[in-house]
Structures are given as structure tokens and as C-alpha cells.
Amino acid sequence: MDQSINEIKQEVxxxxxxxxxxxxxxxxxxxxxxxxxxxxxEFCPDVKSYPISVPKKFIPLNIPNRPEDLDDKIIGLILGxxxxxxxxxxxxxxxxESANKYYPNREINYDDYLLDRHRSKWMNKKGVVADWTDDTxxxxxxxxxxxxxxxxxxxxxxxARCLYWINFGFTEIGDICPLGVGNNxxxxxxxxxxxxxxxxxxxxxxxxxxxxxxxxGCVMRTSILGLPYFWDENKVIENTTKIxxxxxxxxxxxxxxxxxxxxxxxxxxxxxDIEKIIEHSLNQGLSVLKKEEDINDFNxxxxxxxxxxxxxxxxxxxxxxxxxxxxxYSLRRAAKELNDNExxxxxxxxxxxxxxxxxxxxxADTNCAVIGSVLGCYLGESCIPKEWxxxxxxxxxxxxxxxxLKLFGGKQIPTNNFFFNLFF
Numbered sequence: 503m504d505q506s507i508n509e510i511k512q513e514v515x516x517x518x519x520x521x522x523x524x525x526x527x528x529x530x531x532x533x534x535x536x537x538x539x540x541x542x543x544e545f546c547p548d549v550k551s552y553p554i555s556v557p558k559k560f561i562p563l564n565i566p567n568r569p570e571d572l573d574d575k576i577i578g579l580i581l582g583x584x585x586x587x588x589x590x591x592x593x594x595x596x597x598x599e600s601a602n603k604y605y606p607n608r609e610i611n612y613d614d615y616l617l618d619r620h621r622s623k624w625m626n627k628k629g630v631v632a633d634w635t636d637d638t639x640x641x642x643x644x645x646x647x648x649x650x651x652x653x654x655x656x657x658x659x660x661x662a663r664c665l666y667w668i669n670f671g672f673t674e675i676g677d678i679c680p681l682g683v684g685n686n687x688x689x690x691x692x693x694x695x696x697x698x699x700x701x702x703x704x705x706x707x708x709x710x711x712x713x714x715x716x717x718x719g720c721v722m723r724t725s726i727l728g729l730p731y732f733w734d735e736n737k738v739i740e741n742t743t744k745i746x747x748x749x750x751x752x753x754x755x756x757x758x759x760x761x762x763x764x765x766x767x768x769x770x771x772x773x774x775d776i777e778k779i780i781e782h783s784l785n786q787g788l789s790v791l792k793k794e795e796d797i798n799d800f801n802x803x804x805x806x807x808x809x810x811x812x813x814x815x816x817x818x819x820x821x822x823x824x825x826x827x828x829x830x831y832s833l834r835r836a837a838k839e840l841n842d843n844e845x846x847x848x849x850x851x852x853x854x855x856x857x858x859x860x861x862x863x864x865x866a867d868t869n870c871a872v873i874g875s876v877l878g879c880y881l882g883e884s885c886i887p888k889e890w891x892x893x894x895x896x897x898x899x900x901x902x903x904x905x906x907l908k909l910f911g912g913k914q915i916p917t918n919n920f921f922f923n924l925f926f
Contacts, residue, residue: 507606511616518622519629527623528676537678538670545669548697549662552673555646555905562911563653566733569772573912574882576729579766580903582852582878583641583725583871585890587634588612589856590870593863594635595620597816601863610860612892623681632894636682637871640723642902643667644745649905653730655741657748661700664691664749675895682867684719684820690749700748708751716822720750722868724759725875728766729906738767739786750822753790757800758826761787762872765833769879776837780830803827810862819865825872828859832873833880852877852885 529537542550569575592610593601602608604616612632615621624633647660668691671677689707690696696703708715727745731737739760746759764783773779784804791797803813803823813827832855839851852874859873860866878886893899900917907914 507604511604511614515617515629518617518625521622523622524626527671527679527681529678531674531676534670534673534676534678538673542666542669546665549666552666552670553646553650553659553662555650557650557652560908561652562909563730565910568911569770571882572770572910573907574884575770575879576907576910576912577883577903577915578878578881578885579725579729579875580641580645580878580899580906581883581886581891582874582876584634584638584874584893584899585878585886586856586870586872586874587638587722587867588632588893589874589890590860590867591621591624591631591633591635592616592866593860594865594867595819596863596866598861598863601861601866605861608857608861610857611889626894632892634871634893635867636680636684637722637868639667639672639680640664640687640719641726641871641875642672642899644723644726645902645906648726648730649909653909655727655730655744657700657744658697660745661691661697661748665697668692675898684717686715686717687719687749701744701751704747704749704751713752715750716752716754717750718820718822718825718865718868720746720755721758721762721822721825722871724762725766725872725879727759728763728879729770729910732767732770735764735767735786738763752822753792754796754799755822757787757790757796758822760790761804762826762829762876765829765876766879769876776833780833784830799823804830810858815859815862815864815866815869817864820868824865825869828869829872829876832859833876836877836880848881848885849887852881853887853890 528534589610592605592615613630615631617625617629621631624631626632643663644660647656647663651659667680668683668688671680690704693703693707724742724746727742728738730741742759742763743756746756761783764786765779768779788797788800791800800823804827808827808831810831813824815824835855836851839846855877856870856874859869897917900915904914
């Protein structure tokens with residue numbers, strides 16, 4: 503059985519390598535930048551280049567009672583997001599039966615992905631998928647915007663980054679287009695006038711869709727918003743609401759983003775009582791909802807004893823309540839495992855939970871990105887398996903982490919003065 507599956511995967515990989523899919527989505531960095539410069543007037547005249555990602559002068563935030571483990575939680579949050587996303591990609595859009603079929607040992611390694619039509623889009627020249635998806639890309643768009651404004655949220659700046667990215671991706675690492683963009687995000691960002699008045703455009707698109715869209719594209723990126731002003735709950739809620747509504751106007755989306763950001767903010771602040779964190783965050787999120795059917799759905803996905811099967815992760819994938827339900831379940835599980843055995847290896851906790859949800863398949867990359875960010879923040883950077891950090895653009899990601907560490911008065915992570923890119 504194992505051999506036959508390996509043979510199938512090798513045959514699929516061979517065909518993917520012959521098609522060279524990376525040439526459709528990436529180029530050497532200089533060529534990618536040139537491509538964007540040549541086409542920006544046609545594709546996005548409102549934003550002809552990606553906005554500067556650092557401020558003219560870094561002004562570190564004045565953090566009251568700065569937690570001693572703040573750096574560790576920041577690094578864990580960001581690396582947890584990226585690794586959860588990248589590992590979840592291995593089974594995204596598969597069903598549970600197929601996930602277990604193609605990964606029979608329940609192990610996920612970057613050099614052993616099923617390189618079908620979907621996953622092969624992220625492969626490199628060596629036939630390896632070692633990359634995160636649009637979930638973490640958008641997370642980084644928010645991070646860049648926050649850093650460039652010294653911790654403040656600017657919806658027009660974020661909107662400009664979204665518009666450039668949806669046309670070209672991150673050209674500085676060789677992208678010429680993004681991958682995995684959701685319909686709701688695409689419809690909003692490509693609407694006329696989006697950069698100048700993004701929330702109004704978002705509302706109009708939502709209204710034209712009969713106020714039904716509650717896609718998970720808002721929560722897959724929102725964990726980073728629990729970091730700026732984590733000591734000021736009202737500020738966290740305000741920032742989170744604005745960024746959510748830039749592309750996802752539905753109250754269910756706002757509710758879930760608030761829940762997730764407040765969980766992160768309280769963990770960073772040093773609150774140890776996980777049930778207290780969850781209960782408070784859920785109460786704040788629930789207060790946003792007014793429709794009885796939305797409240798009922800909220801209670802369905804966020805009751806304390808929910809089991810994974812009740813989340814129906816292979817049905818109606820893309821629904822905003824589901825990734826946050828996964829994250830809360832995972833946080834409770836991690837806390838219980840630590841409580842039952844204080845010496846239990848945190849890496850094992852993180853890995854086991856991510857693997858379990860990866861094998862639920864469905865929208866696994868989004869579910870695991872959200873889970874990964876929460877667990878990474880809660881357990882700290884050391885919980886991330888070393889083999890899962892081996893991204894193609896690892897040093898580029900570390901540059902982003904160092905920028906936000908600088909903003910929060912943290913120590914820089916040692917790295918090379920240049921970053922290696924496979925396609926350069």
C-alpha cells in the first residue's frame with residue numbers, strides 16, 4: 503500500500519515538474535520587479551508600487567509593564583501562523599479519506615507533498631512545496647502596514663497593499679501574482695474606488711451579495727492584530743474591526759476576528775487562565791451579533807464541549823466560525839496537556855494538534871494557520887518543529903519578524919545580511 507501510494511505521488515510529481523508551474527507564478531526577483539513596474543499602470547494605477555514597509559524612523563511603542571517573554575510570543579505567533587498554513591496546505595481541499603490515503607504514516611514533510619494541480623502551484627524547482635499560502639501573505643500585509651506606521655492601523659495603507667499584492671504578490675521574493683485568493687477578497691479589492699474608501703466598498707459588495715458572505719479570509723490573517731496595543735482592549739477591538747471590514751463586512755466576520763485578536767492580546771499580556779481568556783473573548787465577539795440565527799450559529803461553534811466532528815470541517819468549508827472554533831479547541835487541548843504534564847514537550851503538543859487538524863482536510867491551511875498562530879503565541883517559539891521552519895523564504899520572513907520586534911523594543915534574530923531565494 504505504502505509503495506503504491508509513493509509511486510502515485512512520484513508520478514504526479516514528475517508530471518508537475520515537466521509542466522514547471524513555478525514559471526507561471528514566480529520569476530527571478532529582478533524580473534518579477536521589472537514585470538510589476540511594466541504592468542502596474544494597467545493593472546493597478548492607484549498603487550504603482552508596494553508601499554514602504556518600514557517607517558522613516560522607528561519609534562518603539564511605549565509598552566506598560568512589558569512582559570519578559572514578549573519576544574518569544576511574537577516569534578511564536580508569526581512562525582506558528584506560517585508553519586500551520588504551510589503544513590495545512592498538504593491536505594487543503596482533500597477529504598479525510600484522501601488525506602489518509604496520500605499521507606499513510608500521518609507525517610507531513612515539505613518534500614513529500616502530493617503535487618497535484620492545486621499544491622504544485624507552490625512547488626519550487628526541486629519539486630518541493632516549502633511555502634505558506636495567501637493566508638500568511640495577508641497576515642504579512644497587515645504586519646507591514648502596522649510596522650510602517652509604528653504600530654498604528656491605517657486602513658487606506660492596508661488597502662493599497664492588498665491591491666498591489668492581488669496583482670503581483672510579493673515581487674521582492676519573485677512573485678508575479680498571488681496564489682489562493684478567495685472570491686470575497688478578490689471582489690472587494692478589485693472594485694473601483696477600493697483604496698480610497700475600502701470599508702464602504704466592502705459594505706457595498708457584501709450588500710450586493712444579499713449580506714450572506716461570511717468567509718474565513720478575514721480570520722486567517724487577523725492574529726497579528728492582537729499584538730499592537732495588546733494592553734488596551736478597546737484599541738485591539740477597534741483595530742481588528744477596521745481591518746476586518748476592509749474586505750469582510752459581515753458582523754460574523756467582525757465577531758470572529760475580535761474573538762481571535764483578544765485571545766492573542768490576553769495571552770501576550772500574561773493571563774494564565776485559559777478559560778477566562780476564552781470566555782471573555784467570546785463574550786466580546788458575541789456582543790457584535792444581532793441576528794438570532796447568527797447568535798445561534800456562534801453558540802453552536804463555540805460551546806465549551808464541542809468536538810472536532812461537530813465542526814464539520816469537510817462541509818461548507820470557508821465559513822468564518824470554523825477556524826476560530828478549531829483554534830479555541832486547540833488552545834484548550836494544549837492547556838490541558840500542559841496542566842496534566844508540565845514536562846510535556848511543547849513541540850510535541852504543537853505538532854500533534856496541527857497534524858490532527860491537517861488530517862481533517864477541508865480548508866486545512868486556514869484552520870491550521872489560525873491554530874498555529876494561537877498555539878505559537880501560547881507555547882512560544884520553541885514549540886515550532888525545526889523541520890517545519892525550512893521555508894524557501896525563511897530569511898525573508900525573519901526580516902519581517904525583526905522589524906516588528908524592533909517596534910516592540912525586542913532583540914533581533916541573527917540572520918544573514920542577504921536572503922537566499924531559490925528563484926533569484
